[in-house]
Amino acid sequence: xxxxxxxxxxxxxxxSVIDISYDNGFTFSSGLRIAMTLLGLxxxxxIYDGAIGYIIGPPIVLFSIYxxxxxxxxxxxxxxxxxxxxxxxxxxKKGKWIPTGLLPDITILKMGKSIGINHVYSxxxxxxxxxxxxxxxxSANHRKRILICETTSGKKAHKTALFLAEKMDKKLKDFNPxxxxxxLAKRYERH
Numbered sequence: 001x002x003x004x005x006x007x008x009x010x011x012x013x014x015x016s017v018i019d020i021s022y023d024n025g026f027t028f029s030s031g032l033r034i035a036m037t038l039l040g041l042x043x044x045x046x047i048y049d050g051a052i053g054y055i056i057g058p059p060i061v062l063f064s065i066y067x068x069x070x071x072x073x074x075x076x077x078x079x080x081x082x083x084x085x086x087x088x089x090x091x092x093k094k095g096k097w098i099p100t101g102l103l104p105d106i107t108i109l110k111m112g113k114s115i116g117i118n119h120v121y122s123x124x125x126x127x128x129x130x131x132x133x134x135x136x137x138x139s140a141n142h143r144k145r146i147l148i149c150e151t152t153s154g155k156k157a158h159k160t161a162l163f164l165a166e167k168m169d170k171k172l173k174d175f176n177p178x179x180x181x182x183x184l185a186k187r188y189e190r191h
Contacts, residue, residue, distance in 0.1 A: 021075045
């Protein structure tokens with residue numbers, strides 16, 4: 001089991017059993033992945049064509065594969081009470097395991113992710129906002145947070161947060177960071 005003496009930046013944790021893994025989506029946007037698919041096809045054609053294509057084609061194809069396999073997510077180990085935010089590319093996960101002894105709370109944050117689209121015949125940018133619910137573990141003062149999963153459904157986020165709170169022995173709380181006296185003094189000086 002995890003000790004509360006563990007620090008959040010412990011480098012001694014090299015591996016842990018993954019009990020549940022949350023995929024938080026692709027690193028690159030869908031538009032860029034489509035463009036990389038087309039570029040990858042051009043790279044394949046360059047290799048097929050031969051000559052200079054043997055030199056130009058493989059890096060293009062490799063970058064296209066990289067764009068399609070780059071993802072982010074979080075692994076959770078209930079046995080050790082560890083979590084790991086990871087980035088994955090070429091099907092290899094990279095990330096550091098963190099003990100959650102110093103992270104006693106879980107919360108759900110509702111955020112709006114804005115997506116801008118430029119129109120060819122207009123000077124304006126069309127903005128659409130997509131609501132995303134993020135389940136995060138928090139430090140005692142709520143100043144440090146680590147993302148576990150993101151979803152577009154509030155019910156699914158609440159169900160996930162309740163499940164993780166029970167399994168990880170955490171408290172489900174509202175996000176309420178403690179504001180330091182220095183910050184309060186700065187706010188008072190501005191007014």
